[in-house]
Amino acid sequence: MPDLAQQIHELGRRARAAAPLLALATTEQKNRSLLAIAEALLAARVEILAANAADVAAAEAAGLSGAMLDRLRLDEPRLTAMAAGVRGVAELPDPVGRTLREWNHANGLRFAKVAVPLGVIGIIYESRPNVTSDAAALCLKAGNVVILRGGSESLRTNTALAAALGRALVQSGLPADAVQLVPMTDREAVKHLCGLSEFIDVIIPRGGRGLVETVMTHARVPVIKHYDGICALYVDVEADLAMAGRILLNAKCQRPGVCNAVETLLVHEAVAAAFLAEAGPALRGRGVQLRCDDAALDLVGGEQAPEVMRAAPEDFRTEFLDLILAVKVVAGLEDAVAHIAANGSHHSDSIVTESTTTGERFLAAVDSATVYWNASTRFTDGSEMGFGAEIGISTDRLHARGPMGLEELTTYKYIGRGTGQVR
Numbered sequence: 001m002p003d004l005a006q007q008i009h010e011l012g013r014r015a016r017a018a019a020p021l022l023a024l025a026t027t028e029q030k031n032r033s034l035l036a037i038a039e040a041l042l043a044a045r046v047e048i049l050a051a052n053a054a055d056v057a058a059a060e061a062a063g064l065s066g067a068m069l070d071r072l073r074l075d076e077p078r079l080t081a082m083a084a085g086v087r088g089v090a091e092l093p094d095p096v097g098r099t100l101r102e103w104n105h106a107n108g109l110r111f112a113k114v115a116v117p118l119g120v121i122g123i124i125y126e127s128r129p130n131v132t133s134d135a136a137a138l139c140l141k142a143g144n145v146v147i148l149r150g151g152s153e154s155l156r157t158n159t160a161l162a163a164a165l166g167r168a169l170v171q172s173g174l175p176a177d178a179v180q181l182v183p184m185t186d187r188e189a190v191k192h193l194c195g196l197s198e199f200i201d202v203i204i205p206r207g208g209r210g211l212v213e214t215v216m217t218h219a220r221v222p223v224i225k226h227y228d229g230i231c232a233l234y235v236d237v238e239a240d241l242a243m244a245g246r247i248l249l250n251a252k253c254q255r256p257g258v259c260n261a262v263e264t265l266l267v268h269e270a271v272a273a274a275f276l277a278e279a280g281p282a283l284r285g286r287g288v289q290l291r292c293d294d295a296a297l298d299l300v301g302g303e304q305a306p307e308v309m310r311a312a313p314e315d316f317r318t319e320f321l322d323l324i325l326a327v328k329v330v331a332g333l334e335d336a337v338a339h340i341a342a343n344g345s346h347h348s349d350s351i352v353t354e355s356t357t358t359g360e361r362f363l364a365a366v367d368s369a370t371v372y373w374n375a376s377t378r379f380t381d382g383s384e385m386g387f388g389a390e391i392g393i394s395t396d397r398l399h400a401r402g403p404m405g406l407e408e409l410t411t412y413k414y415i416g417r418g419t420g421q422v423r
Contacts, residue, residue: 004184008192011180012199015120015145018175023117023143025174027094030141033172034090037140038083040168041133044160045079051156052129059153067257067321071127072154082133085389089137092388095406096143110417115410117143119201122193123391124215126151126207132161134389136179142409145178147200149193151207152185159183187214194218204404206392209319224400226392228319228345229259231377234336234362236353237268241275243374244352248279251350251376253286257321259393260348260380264316264326266336272329273299284308288323291315295329316343333358337365344368346395348377369395369402 002010025033041048052074059072074082098115105111121144125131132148139146150158162181169176182189190211194203197220205215206226215223233251235244251262267275272295280300283290284307290300291311300308315326316339330336333351340349350372351362359373370380380403382390387405394400400408 004186004188005192007184008182008189008196009199011147011182012120012193012196014177015147015180016199018177019117019120019145021175022140022145022178023096023119025143027096029172029174030094030143031090033140033169033174034086034137036168036172037133037137037165038086038090040164040171041079041083041086041161044164045076048079048157048160048164049074049076051160052154055154055156062153064153065322068127068153070255070257072129072157074129074157078130082130085130085383086133086137088383088388089141089406092141092406094141095410098410100412105421107421108419109421112415112417113412114415115407116413118409118411120145120147120199121409122147122149122196122200122203122221124149124190124193124203124205124207124211125392126211127154128206129154129157129161131206132158132181133165135391136165138389138391138406138409140174140178142406144409145175145180147180147182147193149182149190155183155185190214191218195220197221202399204392222399224392224394224404225396226259227347227395229261229347229393230264230317230319230343230345231260231262231348232264232266232336232340232344232350233262233377234266234330234333234340234349234351235268235271235275236333236351236355236358237270238355238358239268239271239275239352240354241271241278244275245279245282247350247352247374247376249282249286251378252283252288252325253323254376254378256323258378259319259321260377261321262325262350262377263318263320264328264339264343266328266330266339267296268336269295269329269331272296276300276327280308283325286323288325290325290327292327293329296327299329300327319345333361333365337362340366340368347393348372348380350375350377369393 101113202222204224205212276299289307346368348370349368382403391404
Protein backbone atom coordinates (compact mmCIF):
# COMPACT_ATOMS: atom_id res chain seq x y z
CA MET A 1 0.00 0.00 0.00
CA PRO A 2 1.34 3.50 -0.82
CA ASP A 3 2.49 5.51 2.17
CA LEU A 4 0.53 8.55 3.39
CA ALA A 5 2.54 11.09 1.42
CA GLN A 6 2.04 9.12 -1.79
CA GLN A 7 -1.71 8.85 -1.22
CA ILE A 8 -2.07 12.58 -0.67
CA HIS A 9 0.15 13.26 -3.69
CA GLU A 10 -2.13 11.08 -5.82
CA LEU A 11 -5.21 12.99 -4.66
CA GLY A 12 -3.51 16.21 -5.70
CA ARG A 13 -2.42 14.84 -9.08
CA ARG A 14 -5.93 13.69 -9.89
CA ALA A 15 -7.38 17.01 -8.77
CA ARG A 16 -5.01 18.97 -10.98
CA ALA A 17 -5.86 16.76 -13.95
CA ALA A 18 -9.58 17.41 -13.41
CA ALA A 19 -9.23 21.18 -13.00
CA PRO A 20 -9.03 22.17 -16.72
CA LEU A 21 -12.03 19.99 -17.53
CA LEU A 22 -14.17 21.53 -14.80
CA ALA A 23 -13.05 25.07 -15.65
CA LEU A 24 -14.51 24.61 -19.14
CA ALA A 25 -17.83 23.16 -17.95
CA THR A 26 -20.86 25.22 -18.97
CA THR A 27 -23.28 26.73 -16.49
CA GLU A 28 -25.88 24.18 -17.63
CA GLN A 29 -23.50 21.27 -16.98
CA LYS A 30 -22.61 22.54 -13.52
CA ASN A 31 -26.22 23.17 -12.55
CA ARG A 32 -27.26 19.73 -13.78
CA SER A 33 -24.54 18.20 -11.62
CA LEU A 34 -25.62 20.21 -8.57
CA LEU A 35 -29.22 19.06 -8.91
CA ALA A 36 -27.95 15.48 -9.22
CA ILE A 37 -25.94 15.94 -6.02
CA ALA A 38 -29.01 17.21 -4.15
CA GLU A 39 -30.98 14.14 -5.26
CA ALA A 40 -28.09 11.83 -4.40
CA LEU A 41 -27.90 13.18 -0.84
CA LEU A 42 -31.57 12.42 -0.27
CA ALA A 43 -31.38 9.05 -1.98
CA ALA A 44 -28.55 8.03 0.35
CA ARG A 45 -30.21 9.36 3.51
CA VAL A 46 -30.31 5.95 5.21
CA GLU A 47 -26.57 5.35 4.75
CA ILE A 48 -25.64 8.94 5.61
CA LEU A 49 -27.71 9.14 8.78
CA ALA A 50 -26.53 5.71 9.94
CA ALA A 51 -22.92 6.77 9.45
CA ASN A 52 -23.60 10.01 11.31
CA ALA A 53 -25.24 8.17 14.21
CA ALA A 54 -22.07 6.08 14.55
CA ASP A 55 -19.91 9.24 14.48
CA VAL A 56 -22.07 10.96 17.11
CA ALA A 57 -22.02 7.91 19.39
CA ALA A 58 -18.23 7.71 19.16
CA ALA A 59 -17.93 11.46 19.77
CA GLU A 60 -20.17 11.29 22.85
CA ALA A 61 -18.10 8.43 24.22
CA ALA A 62 -14.96 10.48 23.63
CA GLY A 63 -16.39 13.42 25.60
CA LEU A 64 -16.78 15.87 22.70
CA SER A 65 -18.31 19.17 23.84
CA GLY A 66 -21.98 19.95 23.40
CA ALA A 67 -21.20 22.62 20.81
CA MET A 68 -19.10 20.22 18.76
CA LEU A 69 -21.76 17.51 18.99
CA ASP A 70 -24.34 19.98 17.74
CA ARG A 71 -22.14 20.77 14.74
CA LEU A 72 -21.57 17.09 14.04
CA ARG A 73 -25.12 15.78 14.36
CA LEU A 74 -27.31 15.23 11.28
CA ASP A 75 -31.00 14.38 11.16
CA GLU A 76 -33.67 14.32 8.45
CA PRO A 77 -34.34 18.10 8.57
CA ARG A 78 -30.63 18.96 8.46
CA LEU A 79 -29.97 16.57 5.58
CA THR A 80 -32.97 17.97 3.71
CA ALA A 81 -31.59 21.47 4.34
CA MET A 82 -28.21 20.39 2.96
CA ALA A 83 -29.87 19.18 -0.25
CA ALA A 84 -31.86 22.41 -0.46
CA GLY A 85 -28.65 24.38 -0.03
CA VAL A 86 -27.09 22.58 -2.99
CA ARG A 87 -30.17 23.35 -5.10
CA GLY A 88 -29.90 26.95 -3.97
CA VAL A 89 -26.36 27.14 -5.30
CA ALA A 90 -27.60 25.85 -8.66
CA GLU A 91 -30.01 28.80 -8.79
CA LEU A 92 -27.28 31.39 -8.19
CA PRO A 93 -25.66 33.24 -11.10
CA ASP A 94 -22.52 31.60 -12.45
CA PRO A 95 -19.53 33.67 -11.25
CA VAL A 96 -17.21 32.33 -13.96
CA GLY A 97 -16.84 34.33 -17.14
CA ARG A 98 -18.15 37.59 -15.68
CA THR A 99 -16.58 40.64 -17.33
CA LEU A 100 -15.39 42.78 -14.44
CA ARG A 101 -14.06 45.61 -16.56
CA GLU A 102 -13.51 46.45 -20.25
CA TRP A 103 -11.47 49.17 -21.95
CA ASN A 104 -9.69 49.97 -25.20
CA HIS A 105 -6.06 50.83 -25.88
CA ALA A 106 -5.48 53.87 -28.09
CA ASN A 107 -4.46 51.52 -30.91
CA GLY A 108 -7.75 49.63 -30.81
CA LEU A 109 -6.59 46.62 -28.77
CA ARG A 110 -9.52 45.62 -26.56
CA PHE A 111 -8.87 44.54 -22.96
CA ALA A 112 -11.20 42.74 -20.56
CA LYS A 113 -10.83 41.64 -16.94
CA VAL A 114 -12.70 38.33 -16.65
CA ALA A 115 -13.56 36.13 -13.64
CA VAL A 116 -12.05 32.62 -13.71
CA PRO A 117 -11.89 29.73 -11.21
CA LEU A 118 -9.19 29.67 -8.54
CA GLY A 119 -8.29 26.14 -9.66
CA VAL A 120 -7.76 23.44 -7.04
CA ILE A 121 -8.86 24.25 -3.48
CA GLY A 122 -8.00 22.28 -0.36
CA ILE A 123 -10.54 22.69 2.46
CA ILE A 124 -9.65 21.44 5.94
CA TYR A 125 -12.45 21.53 8.51
CA GLU A 126 -13.75 20.02 11.73
CA SER A 127 -17.14 18.50 12.64
CA ARG A 128 -19.92 20.06 10.50
CA PRO A 129 -20.74 17.50 7.81
CA ASN A 130 -22.78 20.18 6.04
CA VAL A 131 -19.46 21.79 5.06
CA THR A 132 -18.85 18.74 2.87
CA SER A 133 -21.87 19.40 0.67
CA ASP A 134 -21.70 23.20 0.89
CA ALA A 135 -18.03 23.30 -0.08
CA ALA A 136 -18.48 20.80 -2.89
CA ALA A 137 -21.44 22.70 -4.32
CA LEU A 138 -19.84 26.14 -4.15
CA CYS A 139 -16.51 24.99 -5.56
CA LEU A 140 -18.26 23.11 -8.35
CA LYS A 141 -20.42 26.10 -9.34
CA ALA A 142 -17.32 28.34 -9.37
CA GLY A 143 -15.48 25.84 -11.57
CA ASN A 144 -13.03 24.72 -8.89
CA VAL A 145 -11.86 21.22 -8.05
CA VAL A 146 -11.87 20.61 -4.29
CA ILE A 147 -10.04 18.25 -1.94
CA LEU A 148 -11.91 17.93 1.36
CA ARG A 149 -10.32 16.91 4.63
CA GLY A 150 -12.86 16.70 7.46
CA GLY A 151 -12.19 15.93 11.09
CA SER A 152 -11.71 12.44 12.46
CA GLU A 153 -14.95 12.76 14.43
CA SER A 154 -16.98 12.98 11.19
CA LEU A 155 -15.09 10.53 8.94
CA ARG A 156 -17.92 7.99 8.61
CA THR A 157 -20.42 10.72 7.74
CA ASN A 158 -18.11 12.45 5.29
CA THR A 159 -17.26 9.17 3.60
CA ALA A 160 -20.96 8.46 3.03
CA LEU A 161 -21.52 12.00 1.78
CA ALA A 162 -18.52 11.83 -0.56
CA ALA A 163 -19.77 8.55 -2.01
CA ALA A 164 -23.11 10.16 -2.83
CA LEU A 165 -21.36 13.19 -4.36
CA GLY A 166 -19.15 10.95 -6.48
CA ARG A 167 -22.11 9.02 -7.85
CA ALA A 168 -23.82 12.27 -8.82
CA LEU A 169 -20.73 13.63 -10.59
CA VAL A 170 -20.38 10.47 -12.69
CA GLN A 171 -24.10 10.48 -13.47
CA SER A 172 -23.99 14.12 -14.63
CA GLY A 173 -20.88 13.75 -16.78
CA LEU A 174 -18.43 15.90 -14.81
CA PRO A 175 -15.04 14.55 -13.64
CA ALA A 176 -15.41 12.24 -10.64
CA ASP A 177 -12.18 13.73 -9.26
CA ALA A 178 -13.73 17.22 -9.12
CA VAL A 179 -14.64 16.46 -5.48
CA GLN A 180 -12.32 14.23 -3.44
CA LEU A 181 -12.22 13.36 0.24
CA VAL A 182 -9.01 12.66 2.13
CA PRO A 183 -9.94 9.19 3.43
CA MET A 184 -7.63 9.09 6.44
CA THR A 185 -7.64 10.87 9.80
CA ASP A 186 -3.89 10.90 10.39
CA ARG A 187 -2.90 14.47 11.30
CA GLU A 188 0.14 14.12 9.07
CA ALA A 189 -2.30 14.13 6.14
CA VAL A 190 -2.96 17.83 6.79
CA LYS A 191 0.74 18.63 6.62
CA HIS A 192 1.15 16.72 3.35
CA LEU A 193 -1.91 18.42 1.88
CA CYS A 194 -0.55 21.84 2.81
CA GLY A 195 2.67 21.07 0.95
CA LEU A 196 1.14 20.18 -2.44
CA SER A 197 2.21 23.42 -4.09
CA GLU A 198 2.36 21.84 -7.55
CA PHE A 199 -1.27 20.75 -7.37
CA ILE A 200 -3.20 22.97 -4.94
CA ASP A 201 -3.80 26.68 -5.51
CA VAL A 202 -5.25 27.69 -2.13
CA ILE A 203 -5.98 26.12 1.26
CA ILE A 204 -8.98 27.13 3.37
CA PRO A 205 -8.95 25.93 7.01
CA ARG A 206 -12.20 25.98 8.99
CA GLY A 207 -11.87 25.05 12.64
CA GLY A 208 -10.22 25.85 15.92
CA ARG A 209 -7.08 27.88 16.46
CA GLY A 210 -4.92 24.75 16.64
CA LEU A 211 -6.03 23.59 13.19
CA VAL A 212 -5.55 27.01 11.59
CA GLU A 213 -2.11 27.44 13.12
CA THR A 214 -1.05 23.98 11.93
CA VAL A 215 -2.11 24.86 8.40
CA MET A 216 -0.33 28.23 8.54
CA THR A 217 2.86 26.58 9.77
CA HIS A 218 3.02 23.96 7.03
CA ALA A 219 1.35 25.66 4.07
CA ARG A 220 3.35 26.16 0.89
CA VAL A 221 0.33 27.61 -0.88
CA PRO A 222 -1.83 30.68 -0.09
CA VAL A 223 -4.15 30.27 2.92
CA ILE A 224 -7.52 31.95 3.48
CA LYS A 225 -8.17 31.65 7.21
CA HIS A 226 -11.48 31.05 8.93
CA TYR A 227 -10.16 32.02 12.36
CA ASP A 228 -11.76 32.50 15.78
CA GLY A 229 -15.09 34.26 16.14
CA ILE A 230 -14.44 36.41 19.21
CA CYS A 231 -17.41 38.69 18.50
CA ALA A 232 -18.33 41.64 20.73
CA LEU A 233 -21.52 43.61 21.32
CA TYR A 234 -21.16 47.17 22.65
CA VAL A 235 -24.15 48.76 24.37
CA ASP A 236 -23.68 52.52 24.10
CA VAL A 237 -24.85 55.26 26.48
CA GLU A 238 -27.51 56.22 23.92
CA ALA A 239 -28.71 52.67 23.28
CA ASP A 240 -32.32 51.60 23.32
CA LEU A 241 -31.80 49.15 26.18
CA ALA A 242 -34.78 46.98 25.30
CA MET A 243 -33.44 46.63 21.77
CA ALA A 244 -29.97 45.90 23.14
CA GLY A 245 -31.39 43.13 25.31
CA ARG A 246 -33.16 41.46 22.38
CA ILE A 247 -30.05 41.65 20.22
CA LEU A 248 -27.85 40.26 22.98
CA LEU A 249 -30.10 37.28 23.70
CA ASN A 250 -30.24 36.44 20.00
CA ALA A 251 -26.51 36.90 19.40
CA LYS A 252 -25.50 34.82 22.44
CA CYS A 253 -28.25 32.27 22.92
CA GLN A 254 -29.86 31.42 19.56
CA ARG A 255 -26.97 29.13 18.63
CA PRO A 256 -23.98 29.62 20.93
CA GLY A 257 -21.72 27.05 19.26
CA VAL A 258 -21.15 29.01 16.04
CA CYS A 259 -18.49 31.53 15.09
CA ASN A 260 -20.84 34.51 14.71
CA ALA A 261 -22.26 34.23 18.24
CA VAL A 262 -21.32 37.03 20.63
CA GLU A 263 -18.65 36.08 23.17
CA THR A 264 -18.02 39.51 24.77
CA LEU A 265 -20.47 42.11 26.07
CA LEU A 266 -19.19 45.67 26.51
CA VAL A 267 -21.50 48.12 28.33
CA HIS A 268 -21.11 51.87 28.73
CA GLU A 269 -20.60 52.70 32.40
CA ALA A 270 -23.50 55.19 32.43
CA VAL A 271 -26.08 52.53 31.48
CA ALA A 272 -24.39 49.42 32.85
CA ALA A 273 -26.45 49.23 36.05
CA ALA A 274 -29.78 49.60 34.25
CA PHE A 275 -28.89 47.29 31.40
CA LEU A 276 -27.33 44.51 33.44
CA ALA A 277 -30.23 44.57 35.92
CA GLU A 278 -32.42 43.32 33.06
CA ALA A 279 -29.96 41.48 30.82
CA GLY A 280 -28.17 39.59 33.61
CA PRO A 281 -31.19 37.62 34.84
CA ALA A 282 -32.41 37.11 31.26
CA LEU A 283 -29.09 35.59 30.25
CA ARG A 284 -28.83 33.44 33.37
CA GLY A 285 -32.38 32.26 32.73
CA ARG A 286 -31.14 30.91 29.41
CA GLY A 287 -28.30 29.08 31.16
CA VAL A 288 -25.58 31.59 30.30
CA GLN A 289 -22.61 31.82 32.63
CA LEU A 290 -21.40 35.42 33.06
CA ARG A 291 -17.67 36.06 33.45
CA CYS A 292 -17.49 39.65 34.62
CA ASP A 293 -14.84 42.27 35.19
CA ASP A 294 -14.89 43.95 38.63
CA ALA A 295 -17.35 46.69 37.67
CA ALA A 296 -19.80 44.32 36.01
CA LEU A 297 -19.44 41.78 38.81
CA ASP A 298 -20.80 44.25 41.37
CA LEU A 299 -23.76 45.09 39.12
CA VAL A 300 -24.91 41.48 38.68
CA GLY A 301 -24.77 40.52 42.33
CA GLY A 302 -21.17 39.42 42.81
CA GLU A 303 -19.65 35.97 42.62
CA GLN A 304 -22.26 34.58 45.00
CA ALA A 305 -24.94 35.07 42.34
CA PRO A 306 -25.83 31.97 40.32
CA GLU A 307 -24.00 31.53 37.01
CA VAL A 308 -21.64 34.44 37.74
CA MET A 309 -17.89 34.43 38.20
CA ARG A 310 -14.98 36.84 38.04
CA ALA A 311 -13.44 37.06 34.57
CA ALA A 312 -9.82 36.19 33.93
CA PRO A 313 -7.96 38.30 31.32
CA GLU A 314 -8.02 35.45 28.80
CA ASP A 315 -11.83 35.28 28.97
CA PHE A 316 -11.96 38.41 26.83
CA ARG A 317 -9.81 36.70 24.18
CA THR A 318 -11.69 33.39 24.10
CA GLU A 319 -14.13 31.92 21.62
CA PHE A 320 -16.28 29.95 24.07
CA LEU A 321 -18.68 28.39 21.53
CA ASP A 322 -20.91 27.78 24.53
CA LEU A 323 -23.36 29.50 26.87
CA ILE A 324 -20.60 31.61 28.40
CA LEU A 325 -20.30 35.40 28.07
CA ALA A 326 -17.47 37.71 29.09
CA VAL A 327 -18.84 41.04 30.41
CA LYS A 328 -16.95 44.31 30.76
CA VAL A 329 -17.96 47.87 31.68
CA VAL A 330 -16.24 50.47 29.49
CA ALA A 331 -15.88 54.25 29.63
CA GLY A 332 -17.24 54.89 26.17
CA LEU A 333 -16.89 54.31 22.45
CA GLU A 334 -13.11 54.74 22.31
CA ASP A 335 -12.65 52.29 25.17
CA ALA A 336 -14.93 49.74 23.46
CA VAL A 337 -13.16 50.08 20.10
CA ALA A 338 -9.75 49.74 21.76
CA HIS A 339 -10.89 46.60 23.60
CA ILE A 340 -12.16 45.02 20.39
CA ALA A 341 -8.92 45.86 18.57
CA ALA A 342 -6.80 44.34 21.33
CA ASN A 343 -8.89 41.25 22.09
CA GLY A 344 -11.19 40.49 19.15
CA SER A 345 -10.60 38.33 16.09
CA HIS A 346 -11.75 40.72 13.32
CA HIS A 347 -14.80 38.56 12.65
CA SER A 348 -18.08 40.33 13.57
CA ASP A 349 -18.78 43.11 16.08
CA SER A 350 -21.85 45.22 16.80
CA ILE A 351 -22.93 48.44 18.50
CA VAL A 352 -26.36 49.31 19.84
CA THR A 353 -26.96 53.06 19.87
CA GLU A 354 -29.55 55.61 18.79
CA SER A 355 -26.79 58.11 17.96
CA THR A 356 -26.04 58.31 14.25
CA THR A 357 -22.67 59.92 14.96
CA THR A 358 -21.62 57.19 17.38
CA GLY A 359 -22.97 54.39 15.20
CA GLU A 360 -21.11 55.60 12.13
CA ARG A 361 -17.91 56.13 14.13
CA PHE A 362 -18.10 52.53 15.37
CA LEU A 363 -18.68 51.20 11.85
CA ALA A 364 -15.65 53.14 10.59
CA ALA A 365 -13.32 52.45 13.51
CA VAL A 366 -13.81 48.71 14.09
CA ASP A 367 -11.61 46.72 11.69
CA SER A 368 -13.60 43.50 11.40
CA ALA A 369 -14.88 41.56 8.42
CA THR A 370 -18.46 42.51 9.31
CA VAL A 371 -19.52 45.39 11.58
CA TYR A 372 -23.11 46.00 12.70
CA TRP A 373 -25.14 48.86 14.08
CA ASN A 374 -28.32 47.88 15.94
CA ALA A 375 -28.27 44.29 14.70
CA SER A 376 -27.19 40.83 15.83
CA THR A 377 -23.83 39.42 14.76
CA ARG A 378 -25.67 36.23 13.80
CA PHE A 379 -26.27 37.70 10.32
CA THR A 380 -22.65 37.08 9.34
CA ASP A 381 -23.61 34.10 7.26
CA GLY A 382 -23.57 33.49 3.53
CA SER A 383 -27.25 32.62 3.22
CA GLU A 384 -28.37 35.49 5.47
CA MET A 385 -26.33 37.95 3.42
CA GLY A 386 -27.71 36.65 0.14
CA PHE A 387 -24.68 34.71 -1.10
CA GLY A 388 -26.22 31.26 -0.83
CA ALA A 389 -24.14 28.67 1.00
CA GLU A 390 -20.66 29.70 2.14
CA ILE A 391 -17.22 28.14 2.19
CA GLY A 392 -16.44 29.89 5.44
CA ILE A 393 -16.01 33.32 6.96
CA SER A 394 -12.60 34.76 6.25
CA THR A 395 -10.95 36.97 8.85
CA ASP A 396 -8.18 37.80 6.37
CA ARG A 397 -7.93 40.92 4.25
CA LEU A 398 -6.71 39.10 1.13
CA HIS A 399 -8.03 37.47 -1.05
CA ALA A 400 -11.48 37.38 0.53
CA ARG A 401 -13.01 38.84 3.69
CA GLY A 402 -16.18 37.84 5.52
CA PRO A 403 -18.58 35.15 4.23
CA MET A 404 -17.02 33.48 1.19
CA GLY A 405 -19.59 32.80 -1.50
CA LEU A 406 -19.24 32.10 -5.19
CA GLU A 407 -17.58 35.35 -6.21
CA GLU A 408 -14.88 34.87 -3.58
CA LEU A 409 -14.07 31.48 -5.12
CA THR A 410 -12.93 33.09 -8.35
CA THR A 411 -9.93 35.13 -9.38
CA TYR A 412 -9.50 36.92 -12.71
CA LYS A 413 -7.37 37.14 -15.78
CA TYR A 414 -6.89 39.81 -18.43
CA ILE A 415 -7.87 39.11 -22.02
CA GLY A 416 -6.68 41.13 -24.99
CA ARG A 417 -8.48 41.01 -28.36
CA GLY A 418 -6.60 42.60 -31.20
CA THR A 419 -6.42 43.00 -34.96
CA GLY A 420 -2.66 42.69 -35.39
CA GLN A 421 -1.42 45.36 -32.96
CA VAL A 422 2.28 45.37 -32.03
CA ARG A 423 4.12 47.54 -29.53
